[in-house]
Amino acid sequence: MKYLQELWSSRELLWNLASREVRGQYKRTIFGQLWSLANPLVLMVIYTFIFGFIFKSNPPPGNPSGLDIFALWLLCGLLPWTFLANVVNASASSLVANAGLIQKVSFSRAVLPLSQVGSNAYNWAFEMAVLLIAVSVVGGFVLPWLPLLLVGMFLLAVFASGLGLLFAVANVYFRDTQYLLSIALQMWMYLTPIIYPMRLVRTESDKWGGIFGTPVTVAEIYNLNPMVHFVELFRALIYDNRFPSGANWMICIGWAVVTLVVGFAVFRRNERKLAEIL
Amino acid sequence: MSDIAVHVDHVTKSFRMYHERNQSLKSTVMRRKTSVHEDFLALKDVTFDVPSGSTFGLIGSNGSGKSTLLKCLANIYYPNQGSITHNGKLAAMLEVGSGFHAELSGRENVFLNGSILGMSRKEITRKFEEIVDFSGVEQFIDQPVKNYSSGMYVRLGFAIAINVQPDILVVDEVLAVGDQEFQEKCYSKFNDLKHSGKTVILVSHSMDVVDSMCDRVAWLSHGMLQEVGEASTTIASYLDSLHEGQGE
Numbered sequence: 001m002k003y004l005q006e007l008w009s010s011r012e013l014l015w016n017l018a019s020r021e022v023r024g025q026y027k028r029t030i031f032g033q034l035w036s037l038a039n040p041l042v043l044m045v046i047y048t049f050i051f052g053f054i055f056k057s058n059p060p061p062g063n064p065s066g067l068d069i070f071a072l073w074l075l076c077g078l079l080p081w082t083f084l085a086n087v088v089n090a091s092a093s094s095l096v097a098n099a100g101l102i103q104k105v106s107f108s109r110a111v112l113p114l115s116q117v118g119s120n121a122y123n124w125a126f127e128m129a130v131l132l133i134a135v136s137v138v139g140g141f142v143l144p145w146l147p148l149l150l151v152g153m154f155l156l157a158v159f160a161s162g163l164g165l166l167f168a169v170a171n172v173y174f175r176d177t178q179y180l181l182s183i184a185l186q187m188w189m190y191l192t193p194i195i196y197p198m199r200l201v202r203t204e205s206d207k208w209g210g211i212f213g214t215p216v217t218v219a220e221i222y223n224l225n226p227m228v229h230f231v232e233l234f235r236a237l238i239y240d241n242r243f244p245s246g247a248n249w250m251i252c253i254g255w256a257v258v259t260l261v262v263g264f265a266v267f268r269r270n271e272r273k274l275a276e277i278l
Numbered sequence: 279m280s281d282i283a284v285h286v287d288h289v290t291k292s293f294r295m296y297h298e299r300n301q302s303l304k305s306t307v308m309r310r311k312t313s314v315h316e317d318f319l320a321l322k323d324v325t326f327d328v329p330s331g332s333t334f335g336l337i338g339s340n341g342s343g344k345s346t347l348l349k350c351l352a353n354i355y356y357p358n359q360g361s362i363t364h365n366g367k368l369a370a371m372l373e374v375g376s377g378f379h380a381e382l383s384g385r386e387n388v389f390l391n392g393s394i395l396g397m398s399r400k401e402i403t404r405k406f407e408e409i410v411d412f413s414g415v416e417q418f419i420d421q422p423v424k425n426y427s428s429g430m431y432v433r434l435g436f437a438i439a440i441n442v443q444p445d446i447l448v449v450d451e452v453l454a455v456g457d458q459e460f461q462e463k464c465y466s467k468f469n470d471l472k473h474s475g476k477t478v479i480l481v482s483h484s485m486d487v488v489d490s491m492c493d494r495v496a497w498l499s500h501g502m503l504q505e506v507g508e509a510s511t512t513i514a515s516y517l518d519s520l521h522e523g524q525g526e
Binding site: 012013016017020023024027028098100101102103104105106107272275276 | 293349352353354355356370372373376377379381382386389390393394395396398399
């Protein structure tokens with residue numbers, strides 16, 4: 001409890017650090033905040049050309065929204081994913097990057113990775129707003145789902161914070177973490193139904209049945225990936241315009257809470273040693 | 279308020295000296311342990327009290343453990359044994375301007391740095407004029423700090439830190455930079471603090487400064503407390519020990 005109190009008292013610092021990141025990031029660029037759209041847009045164009053046009057991953061049309069635009073369907077999964085990947089990467093290096101500060105000033109260290117969540121959430125919110133406008137323009141009825149979408153975004157931010165805290169500590173002990181992470185994140189992305197629909201995985205899994213004679217199917221293992229459920233949640237809300245299933249919500253909440261608790265527990269245990277180890 | 283501002287009680291601090299520091303996963307997995315190390319004692323069983331409202335100096339040669347002790351006081355390191363208790367708000371100035379963001383303006387950095395040092399937005403707004411005034415960078419306050427001269431940088435950093443207004447201020451040798459005029463300004467600020475009943479703990483290699491500023495002095499050597507007492511007598515015995523060493 002005392003730890004949480006201490007963290008709560010440094011919320012102003014957290015806010016200041018996050019806005020330092022946001023303001024410092026695009027300083028002296030001509031396009032400013034628009035740069036945060038550049039990366040997802042380029043990815044969108046590439047993936048739409050390859051998986052929408054050449055390979056025809058053919059996601060089912062939005063139900064009940066009736067939308068059938070690959071690029072928008074893709075972005076519903078891609079934007080949450082890039083947010084997560086950016087947060088994990090930035091948090092992982094946040095302690096090492098601020099080594100000087102940690103060795104000279106006493107403050108609640110958790111604000112360093114958490115401020116990365118804040119600044120990336122700002123960019124993400126901006127991207128999502130653009131996506132929502134695009135979906136609305138082509139006839140999606142997304143505005144009534146906005147409150148639930150914000151809850152979903154909050155859950156993913158909580159999940160990302162937990163991972164960020166864990167990897168921030170891991171990177172202090174093992175500098176390999178940041179390189180390992182970029183590889184792991186690439187694999188993780190392709191293991192998440194972002195550029196192909198979940199339906200394809202299910203079809204293949206049903207064809208094979210239990211692997212090696214066990215009753216465990218490929219789809220069951222696939223579903224252990226928490227991002228599968230987060231992407232499903234965002235697609236249901238933005239693309240399909242329907243209420244995600246109760247099970248879907250519960251899984252997302254579960255992953256978010258457990259990851260955050262574990263992240264804080266590990267971080268707290270190592271916090272005092274940081275100044276010496278860095 | 280009690281008479282003792284800081285109570286350092288049998289503090290021992292050791293560091294691990296690594297013969298083989300494994301910071302990669304590969305070596306950890308291969309050897310199944312993170313490192314081979316031996317402990318180096320930076321502070322050995324140090325005990326002393328700092329009276330409230332006094333200016334307290336820490337002296338000793340390089341590597342004597344002064345900075346380690348200061349970091350323990352500032353809650354950056356945590357002692358392996360013993361404890362440090364203090365009455366009142368403690369602030370440490372081990373380096374000025376840490377956490378400045380080069381691309382942001384002086385004004386933005388005052389708010390950022392102030393909040394790192396634990397001030398609330400309200401407090402900073404209230405003291406903003408005073409901070410800018412003291413630092414003497416009014417003209418450039420809206421310029422990015424990367425364009426500041428090193429003196430301006432230090433002055434702004436110091437002005438922020440001194441305005442945290444702690445009951446106990448811990449200062450490392452941060453004033454070596456900055457011109458004569460600014461140094462004098464700082465020392466008079468320390469005197470103001472002292473007159474308002476605050477405690478200042480400072481580390482310095484300049485015996486003149488220590489002698490003129492401090493009431494009491496602790497002398498550390500190789501992590502052990504040699505002597506603690508009146509400033510002039512402690513400094514004298516420290517200097518004697520140095521000259522003895524030279525004579526041999």
